[in-house]
Amino acid sequence: MSAGRKLANGRQSPTSPLKIFGQAKKKINDIFIEIATYINEGNEFVKSLSQESSLIKPDQCEQFSKYKDKVQGIREILKRDRMKVAFFGRTSNGKSSVINAMLRNKILPSGIGHTTNCFLQVEGVEGQEAYLINEQDQQKLDLQAGPLKIFFGGGDDELNNDTLIRICWPKDQCTLLRDDVVLVDSPGIDVSPDLDSWIDKFCLDADVFVLVANAESTLMQTEKNFFHRVSERLSKPNIFILNNRWDASASELEMMQEVKQQHLERNVEFLVDELKVATHHEAENRVFFVSAREALASRINQDRGTPTPTNQMLEGFQGRLFEFASFERKFEECISQSAVETKFALHADNGKEITRYMYKTMENICLSAVDSRSVLKEEYDSRLNHLMYTDQQMVQLTAIIRDKIKRMTEEVEVKVSTALSEEIRRLSTLVDEFDEIFNSDPISLHDYKKKLHSHVEAGLSTNLQSRCSEALRSAVDQTSNDMAEQLLVLIPDDSRRKTIGVFPSRNFEMAYRLDCRNLCAEFCEDIDFRFSLGMSTLVKRFAGIRYAKPKLITRTLAYPADDVTNSPQNRGMQSDDNELMVSLLSAFSSLYSGTTIGVLAIAALLGKAAGWRVIGLCGGIYGLLYLYERITWTNSAKEKAFKRQYVDYASGKLRLIVDLTSANCSHQVQQELNSTFGRLCQQVEMTKNDLEDELKNLEVEITKLDEASKQAICLKNKTQFVDTELSNFMLQYLKPLCKL
Template identity: 45%
Template sequence: MVEDFKSLETGVRPRGLLMRNNTHSDLIKFKEAKHELQKIFAEIETYIHECQQFFKEKLSEDTGKRLSPAFGNTGADIVSFIDKVKQIQGIISRNQMKCAFFGRTSNGKSTVINAMLGSRILPSGIGHTTSCFVQVQGTSESQGFLQQESVSDSTSNSEAQSLSEPQSIESVSQLAHSLSSAKLATDSLIYIYWPSSSCHLLREDVVLLDSPGVNVDPDMDSWIDRHCLDADVFILVANAESTLMQAEKDFFYRVSSRISKPNIFILNNRWDASAGEAELADQVKEQHMQRCVSFLTDELKVCSVEEAMERIFFVSAREVLTIRSKSVNGETPPGSAPNIGSPSARGYPLAEGWQARLMEFSMFEKVFEKILSESATRTKFASHTEQGKEMAAYFRKLMETTYEAGLEEKDAAIRYRRLSQARLEELRTKLQKATQTIDDLISKSLLDVEGQVANALCNEIRRLGELVDSFGGHTFSPDNEAALKAYKIELNSFIERELGKKLADACAGDIHSQVVRAEQIMAGIYSSMLTEEAAKNRIMHSVLSSSFEPEFHVDCRNICAEFRENLKFRFSLGLSSLA
């Protein structure tokens, strides 16, 4: 490491670093990435809603289960994804770039933040001034204000957090200043909302976190857990008049154990003390640089030597604050407290070489903005990006599965339709043949029945005389037309009734057997066309349960309607006949 360090001239920045232009494009990248990610998740949300509508209207749960078991819980899964997207959108909208400042008491952490903001917002000055955590972030309001975080322990050992009512910005001196009688606990947090229009850092969603000295409270683990795990950049504000202290190193050892390769800057503040001692200043600067590089590369192992050289600066935050305060003609944004903690209302006197220290501070801000934007974009959005990719992949696979299942269903329906059409044509052919066969069977049965009934009727007609003779007990007078007519009606009724009985006795059994046999033949023909046993059984059951009893009716009145009887007596056995 020593050889690598010596290969880089002390205090000389890489050429690429010195060529950076004086813009804030690096911070804009974070907002652009944030805006783009919000658009992406808005599109994902729209797509999920479209999928939900599709499954609700086009693919019911029962149909989905029939197509694929994967569609069984699709509705509930989609609802959970919608909730997840809304949660991520809320997190993204609240995401900001966060920078945490740490160091020993009176190293100038608050002054550095004030210099970066260009206003005396935080209490600063000699001695231990900041007694708790103070977070500065932008607001769209024209008036600055602050809110205090209150934490209460519940019975379940969990912490419930809430914010107090907005207070005037001047009250920060009473709440956060260690010299005030109304001091807060060291791990307490005060939110200062400063007008974004007054500082480009706040305008670009940068949050600056000030802290008490690392040598104030030994319980630094709780500090890290509560306030530092979401920080994108850590700035160690060291005192250039001394060297790195063990308390400062111990704190960042703990940070490094909880956060993988944190981005750490080291500001050797109060470098204006070296003014007028050029030779000694160079030696001290080289010593500080070597120790800081060794701390970052060898002890913490968070970066390379080249990267460490870009993250170590020698500045005077008090000079920068004085210069920037004067640049606004002594005016500050509404709601500010210009003289809080300042050593002199007239400003801090500038020492020799202040231009170089001002340029060094500006260079620090450029590198800080670049690394902060890159780190915040990576840490704040990387996991959400992966979740978005997973959601998109899930719904792509879901819709592809749906599409493939739909194609399979369509192909199956086409195959079924073709089979049904072929089956229908086959049934039509069989039905035509069956119809012809049944027509022939009916015609043959009809001829057989007609022949059988005709023979039986002929036989009975031959014995008609006997049947008429059996109609006894009825008399009539030939001269009485009414009696004759009544006799004829009774005779016809008697003949019809008796002929019907005789024909039934002669033909009913054979006709019934022939009809049953024909029905069975018909049922067999139709059963052969069916594939389901239940349908076949229903046809056969209907045949077995049918009852057919033939009835015979002979209409003698119509048959004898034109018959005219002659009942006059004619003597045919005379003398002329005998001759």
């Protein structure tokens, strides 16, 4: 790849092909920084989803966690990734000299008497200090002439040939090391039979192998066997063959071309036919004939600004110097492309796998969130409609039920009032049923009245219950059931089953509260003997007529108009006669109530007017009547008179509380129905509260799904962007127009 050659994306290549690796490394590092950021966000995101949602599965969370660790590992590897060149060959073939020539500095001791007996890795470091690190003990030593002696044959403390010593050389002093190139010098492959361990330990991550051969001899079987083993462990390794010490052929110019052709054919045959790591054309471009000694001397003088000591060079050295530079150019192109592919291709593929998995996962989360949101939205709308319907129905049913309760209470009031009025009219029958020993002495009479009060109260209550309670209970139960049927429709089935225990079958009992004891507490009986024809009785009776005169007149006016006795003339005569009779009786009563003399005077007056016989007869009859009444005024008669008086008194008192009692009963019914309605409303209200709570929870869940969907879309877009960046990276650095 020349300096003017363009890459697949049209970008102009830098002066050195090694710059491509640095650019690719920076680019893929930046990409994996973004991947790490997004995978961390995705990992936290799926963790939060796994705790509260079913949008993510546990294995997906585990996969994200694994990818997080994997990305972190890739980033650590990318920081250490460098282009690695491993130099192999037989002892004293000039491997160290080749490395020094490429580094343009005599970093590794080389020449006669210096044989590398362990692996030396030359790498660039920041700063101006040159030092070395022994991988066995990680001891850091200043790089002086003394410490390097132990790495070459002849030292007192020789190391094992599979020991790695890292030589850290300042990048500012070597152009090649600035581009993340690591050069590994090895002991001669003919000094140890344990070549497999060398390959496993130092060669598996090498991008280019350089076989430094001795141009004065042909390829040895030892060298071939080593690279056969390398080829078995790595797929088509990049192998360059340097026929070093080609300057020795300058003494035999006539044979040089023929020898070169023989070496070339054998080397190409080894790469193409035996190892099968390159095509014939590629193999010809990977075989070079150089002199590392001349290249090192020329470059050291060139860097110092002094002319090349041509007197130390053999004939044709310019061609060998050009061949070495050509090797470096081909080597740089090959290692750059090879390192990019070997170091970054797998990482790019892993990045693709991670981004695609993350993209697919986020896309599935989005789809699941949309589907779940749709289901929740339908459920939310259903709950909201149910809540609105419940509110509307409650307004309508409340008005209907209130009106029903009002009509029910009015009917109860009328029914109880009618029943109580009828029972009052039948009060005499109830009192007559009272069967207790009657005694007129005050103490016994007091107990008698108490028991009579209880009897009347119990009887009235029993009668009212028999007449009203069953019907009222049935009506209340029916009304309660109607209310329940109307309101329980608004309650879900599962909640409706729970209300069975809330509304047990209640036997409503009406309490009439007829407190006859207090109601008739002021009742005073009059059971003293009173002769019906006694003067005081007659006077009281006629006095009662006089006092009831308006009533009597009213009753007279109420007679039919065709009655002769009710004519205006007769009514006037009767009125005059009544007034005259009342006046006489009043006067007579006044006389009678005066003294005995007045009585005798009246008797004399009557005797003179009617005759003494008539008076005597009338007196006898009068006396017999008195005697009869006196004899028949027994305890039973007193009881009858007492009950009659009690009935009259109690009836009047009970009539006063008819409205109050009926209102009280209607209030009880109203209270019972309102209580049932209140409990039903409470259940409906609980259902509404449950619906409101469900709506709030659904709103929260829908909000979470919206947020999850937005975050998933954001991460999906970010992942798609990184995936595009990876695709551009692969197109730019992993698929050029041509390969070596």
